[in-house]
Amino acid sequence: MSGHIMQVRVEPELSDSEADAGGSPKTLSKWKDNAYDRVYENAERFLERNEFEKVILSLRKIPEDYPYIADVYSLMGLSYAMLDRFEDALTHFKKAAGIMPEEWSHWINMVGAHLELGDIVEAMKCVDRLNEMEIPLEMQAGMDEVRENVNRFFDDKLAAKPYLDFDKCLELESRLDAGIAHIKERDWERAIREFEYIISVDEKSEAAYDNIGLIHLFRGEFDEAGRCFRKALEIYPEHPIATMNLALLETLQEILPDDFAYSEYREYLEGVEEKLIGAYFRS
Structure with a gap:
């Protein structure tokens, strides 16, 4: 602990x-x-x-x-x-x-x-x-x-973001909180808007990229999810949550057919979503 x-x-x-x-x-x-x-x-x-x-x-x-x-x-x-x-x-x-x-x-x-x-x-x-x-x-x-x-x-x-001042850092933390709250409510569009705003100010926000990747994963948009998880790991190679999410994505890609339709596997992907919603989304 x-x-x-x-x-x-x-x-x-x-x-x-x-x-x-x-x-x-x-x-x-x-x-x-x-x-x-x-x-x-x-x-x-x-x-x-x-x-x-x-x-x-x-x-x-x-x-x-x-x-x-x-x-x-x-x-x-x-x-x-x-x-x-x-x-x-x-x-x-x-x-x-x-x-x-x-x-x-x-x-x-x-x-x-x-x-x-x-x-x-x-x-x-x-x-x-x-x-x-x-x-x-x-x-x-x-x-x-x-x-x-x-x-x-x-x-x-x-110290990790020397290019941000105190007020801007606090604002981005608040926007991250809001985005995570929207994820937990399954309000994907509002969540993405929060995370995209963060990236517009701080292009090195591994947490924002990771959370956008998670939303794409939940939607069955695996290519976009992989791009976001890899971007988070490019910024912070030891990011534990992005590492876990990328591993989950690669497992799903192995067990689901290449031409899978989201509608056909919706119940399965929602089961994955249920296990991750409420998890530790931060960096």
């Missing part, structure tokens, strides 16, 4: 969301009086022993009955992060923050997850939110470390 995730969490507490949701009878006191309390305690022990899969398995049913206990989501998010499943970790950290937006620990966890996913824009938004909060004195050093991680991450981005 990379080092951006800090194991920060608070004791379980019921938020105001319970009352806002219409007065659910399932309160924290009732939760702590039944078997779920023991389940949570077991999950904490699993976390201490680095048995992260067991944490997730033991906690996953609690939100079905008690959806307003933020620390359950936080604990699951930390476990996913330790398993390098950062998309899942971020989903759970967001749920925790949605329940208790005033709790600083959830926002620190989101910073780490966004950095692991390469999303500097969202990480900076979380830091801005943290800067408005009252952080306990004993966590100030940790907060300083979070800020340093974000600054270092962005400095590395700028």
